[in-house]
Amino acid sequence: MKIIGVVDTTFARYDMGRSAIDELRSNGTGFTINRYTVPGIKDIPVACEVLFKEGADIIIALGMPGKMPVDKISAQTASNGIMNVQTKWGRHVIEVFVHEDEARDEKELAWLMDMRSREHAKNVLTLLFNRQKMTEYAGQGLRQGFPDVGSVEVPLKGGRRH
Amino acid sequence: MKIIGVVDTTFARYDMGRSAIDELRSNGTGFTINRYTVPGIKDIPVACEVLFKEGADIIIALGMPGKMPVDKISAQTASNGIMNVQTKWGRHVIEVFVHEDEARDEKELAWLMDMRSREHAKNVLTLLFNRQKMTEYAGQGLRQGFPDVGSVEVPLKGGRRH
Amino acid sequence: MKIIGVVDTTFARYDMGRSAIDELRSNGTGFTINRYTVPGIKDIPVACEVLFKEGADIIIALGMPGKMPVDKISAQTASNGIMNVQTKWGRHVIEVFVHEDEARDEKELAWLMDMRSREHAKNVLTLLFNRQKMTEYAGQGLRQGFPDVGSVEVPLKGGRRH
Amino acid sequence: MKIIGVVDTTFARYDMGRSAIDELRSNGTGFTINRYTVPGIKDIPVACEVLFKEGADIIIALGMPGKMPVDKISAQTASNGIMNVQTKWGRHVIEVFVHEDEARDEKELAWLMDMRSREHAKNVLTLLFNRQKMTEYAGQGLRQGFPDVGSVEVPLKGGRRH
Amino acid sequence: MKIIGVVDTTFARYDMGRSAIDELRSNGTGFTINRYTVPGIKDIPVACEVLFKEGADIIIALGMPGKMPVDKISAQTASNGIMNVQTKWGRHVIEVFVHEDEARDEKELAWLMDMRSREHAKNVLTLLFNRQKMTEYAGQGLRQGFPDVGSVEVPLKGGRRH
Numbered sequence: 001m002k003i004i005g006v007v008d009t010t011f012a013r014y015d016m017g018r019s020a021i022d023e024l025r026s027n028g029t030g031f032t033i034n035r036y037t038v039p040g041i042k043d044i045p046v047a048c049e050v051l052f053k054e055g056a057d058i059i060i061a062l063g064m065p066g067k068m069p070v071d072k073i074s075a076q077t078a079s080n081g082i083m084n085v086q087t088k089w090g091r092h093v094i095e096v097f098v099h100e101d102e103a104r105d106e107k108e109l110a111w112l113m114d115m116r117s118r119e120h121a122k123n124v125l126t127l128l129f130n131r132q133k134m135t136e137y138a139g140q141g142l143r144q145g146f147p148d149v150g151s152v153e154v155p156l157k158g159g160r161r162h
Numbered sequence: 163m164k165i166i167g168v169v170d171t172t173f174a175r176y177d178m179g180r181s182a183i184d185e186l187r188s189n190g191t192g193f194t195i196n197r198y199t200v201p202g203i204k205d206i207p208v209a210c211e212v213l214f215k216e217g218a219d220i221i222i223a224l225g226m227p228g229k230m231p232v233d234k235i236s237a238q239t240a241s242n243g244i245m246n247v248q249t250k251w252g253r254h255v256i257e258v259f260v261h262e263d264e265a266r267d268e269k270e271l272a273w274l275m276d277m278r279s280r281e282h283a284k285n286v287l288t289l290l291f292n293r294q295k296m297t298e299y300a301g302q303g304l305r306q307g308f309p310d311v312g313s314v315e316v317p318l319k320g321g322r323r324h
Numbered sequence: 325m326k327i328i329g330v331v332d333t334t335f336a337r338y339d340m341g342r343s344a345i346d347e348l349r350s351n352g353t354g355f356t357i358n359r360y361t362v363p364g365i366k367d368i369p370v371a372c373e374v375l376f377k378e379g380a381d382i383i384i385a386l387g388m389p390g391k392m393p394v395d396k397i398s399a400q401t402a403s404n405g406i407m408n409v410q411t412k413w414g415r416h417v418i419e420v421f422v423h424e425d426e427a428r429d430e431k432e433l434a435w436l437m438d439m440r441s442r443e444h445a446k447n448v449l450t451l452l453f454n455r456q457k458m459t460e461y462a463g464q465g466l467r468q469g470f471p472d473v474g475s476v477e478v479p480l481k482g483g484r485r486h
Numbered sequence: 487m488k489i490i491g492v493v494d495t496t497f498a499r500y501d502m503g504r505s506a507i508d509e510l511r512s513n514g515t516g517f518t519i520n521r522y523t524v525p526g527i528k529d530i531p532v533a534c535e536v537l538f539k540e541g542a543d544i545i546i547a548l549g550m551p552g553k554m555p556v557d558k559i560s561a562q563t564a565s566n567g568i569m570n571v572q573t574k575w576g577r578h579v580i581e582v583f584v585h586e587d588e589a590r591d592e593k594e595l596a597w598l599m600d601m602r603s604r605e606h607a608k609n610v611l612t613l614l615f616n617r618q619k620m621t622e623y624a625g626q627g628l629r630q631g632f633p634d635v636g637s638v639e640v641p642l643k644g645g646r647r648h
Numbered sequence: 649m650k651i652i653g654v655v656d657t658t659f660a661r662y663d664m665g666r667s668a669i670d671e672l673r674s675n676g677t678g679f680t681i682n683r684y685t686v687p688g689i690k691d692i693p694v695a696c697e698v699l700f701k702e703g704a705d706i707i708i709a710l711g712m713p714g715k716m717p718v719d720k721i722s723a724q725t726a727s728n729g730i731m732n733v734q735t736k737w738g739r740h741v742i743e744v745f746v747h748e749d750e751a752r753d754e755k756e757l758a759w760l761m762d763m764r765s766r767e768h769a770k771n772v773l774t775l776l777f778n779r780q781k782m783t784e785y786a787g788q789g790l791r792q793g794f795p796d797v798g799s800v801e802v803p804l805k806g807g808r809r810h
Contacts, residue, residue, distance in 0.1 A: 010303075073234075084245075107314075
């Protein structure tokens with residue numbers, strides 16, 4: 001039985017944790033969920049540390065950085081913290097950040113936060129249960145939330161698929 | 163008996179530590195307070211390290227970055243240090259920074275520094291004594307100091323509350 | 325028998341991992357390859373950590389940061405993570421990043437992603453099997469992908485080659 | 487007998503270490519000084535590490551970042567290094583940086599470098615021998631070098647001094 | 649017998665490692681040199697880690713960041729990595745970076761890369777064999793490559809030289 005950690009915030013304007021959990025439960029079994037909600041994105045890394053200590057095999061960390069310059073800095077600090085925790089443990093923390101200014105309006109923002117959370121939840125399941133499968137999509141220009149942009153591939157100079 | 167660390171600075175233009183302690187004492191029991199005042203925000207992380215060594219279970223770290231570009235860099239350095247200390251220990255350091263240029267005038271600045279300190283002090287109590295309760299507010303667009311901005315939620319595609 | 329780790333992403337728009345592996349296999353023997361594909365560049369460092377734990381002696385990490393400012397920040401976070409993992413282990417992670425806006429069009433982008441991956445794959449082999457040989461090219465203005473820019477050397481003040 | 491480390495640079499345009507040592511000796515006893523001069527600010531953190539290994543209880547680190555953008559980046563790198571060393575050891579490194587462009591001319595620059603070094607030297611003594619006293623000045627808008635800016639405090643909503 | 653590590657790159661447009669080694673050998677004895685050439689500046693920190701593991705007492709790390717914004721970020725990442733390695737080991741890594749756009753033309757670039765490498769090589773010898781001597785030059789406005797800028801010192805308020 002694997003444990004999937006879900007970390008989210010009260011700062012975000014959409015319940016991304018719920019979307020992620022819904023998607024996880026709709027697409028797989030063999031895991032339990034340990035959810036930890038914190039005030040803001042800079043509180044996410046220590047929550048990841050706590051969840052790893054409590055046994056999580058992988059974590060999905062969801063947040064919505066605000067529009068102000070200071071929010072961008074906070075996002076960077078949070079990302080660096082998430083980076084340090086996952087490399088220390090050797091376990092993935094899939095960071096799902098939706099910047100508030102990525103969307104044109106609140107409706108699109110809600111859609112994007114829901115969709116990116118769901119698509120990354122699927123990545124979590126693949127990385128946890130079937131890591132090798134990810135290589136089938138290497139270099140395919142995949143995106144989460146907005147549409148995939150695809151490959152720019154041209155004929156190889158004598159190359160072959162591995 | 164839990165120990166709550168309170169770290170603040172002589173650089174700030176309002177006694178945020180006093181506000182935080184007042185709010186902590188008005189809203190809970192079962193804890194003692196260990197307060198550590200340092201000159202500036204870049205001295206906060208090592209004070210957190212010392213307080214954790216002295217047994218703190220959680221820390222509230224209060225500071226006021228100045229208006230100059232060099233102050234913004236100092237705030238980032240301080241945040242990264244706070245991040246490293248809390249992830250090392252696996253215990254929260256709730257960072258309460260009020261940027262001097264967030265407020266229109268000194269009166270609003272004083273109000274904001276008092277209010278944000280108090281609202282984050284409540285978060286400290288929740289995280290320390292009742293972590294699961296935080297999830298009830300996930301994605302609700304909560305803010306500390308200025309008013310909450312609320313959720314942008316739209317009807318879910320078959321989703322359900324967890 | 326050495327182990328070379330290959331880390332790449334599904335976000336990239338060209339299968340850089342395939343190019344690197346093709347070049348490695350065309351230029352050397354005495355190694356096996358352990359490939360790990362992740363969603364985006366910020367997932368690369370933890371994949372490197374996992375591969376080092378699984379025995380990799382050196383890693384080539386391939387990614388394509390996007391064009392947006394937020395992508396540049398992600399690249400920086402990823403690079404810092406890669407830096408921490410390789411200095412922790414004392415083993416090289418050769419970072420092969422092609423920024424999407426380095427190329428004039430998709431055709432050049434594909435060419436650049438292929439070529440830089442291949443040229444860095446050769447660096448991996450040299451560092452792994454014949455580290456001293458690299459010094460022969462010190463200060464020669466070598467580049468990977470785009471052409472070498474060469475040396476600006478002028479006559480030395482009594483200096484001698486070592 | 488406590489040990490106070492003093493780290494300074496040959497890059498700075500004023501002998502800040504001398505000012506700090508003069509102030510330390512004029513204001514206290516019960517300590518010895520271990521001074522370590524390095525070429526530039528990016529060499530400061532490792533000097534701090536060495537001094538802590540040699541027994542320093544606290545360190546004052548003095549430097550003068552130059553005017554160019556690259557100097558600002560160096561200052562940030564140095565600050566992050568200082569941060570890591572002090573949080574690792576749980577002992578203060580009081581960073582005294584005077585940016586070359588903070589002053590209007592060379593005379594003011596010399597004055598500022600002398601004054602800020604001296605005022606932070608007093609902070610070092612307080613933190614080392616009488617940490618609790620620092621709280622009396624919490625939120626008072628203290629500065630080192632240029633004049634204090636003071637508090638913006640307004641009547642509290644029923645609050646009380648602690 | 650001390651060991652001095654020399655790390656340089658194939659990316660640089662001048663053989664800085666040769667200049668450093670020439671200067672080291674012209675100015676001192678009692679050491680051997682362990683040289684490690686890597687592709688680019690972001691590969692320098694792990695090479696430092698390897699050389700420290702192989703016994704280096706001090707390292708001189710030489711590189712030439714390019715002109716593009718992405719090169720500036722790489723330099724910052726490299727500097728942070730160098731910082732972490734040297735503070736971890738408690739041994740100096742003297743970073744000698746010449747930014748490609750510091751010089752007006754290729755001739756000056758070559759001169760600057762040679763000169764700065766040589767002047768920092770002398771710093772390496774001083775730090776390794778005679779650390780206390782460095783304090784004689786504290787606050788003297790020393791530079792490496794371009795001319796020293798000197799001190800801005802004014803008469804002290806009753807201060808004395810230490």
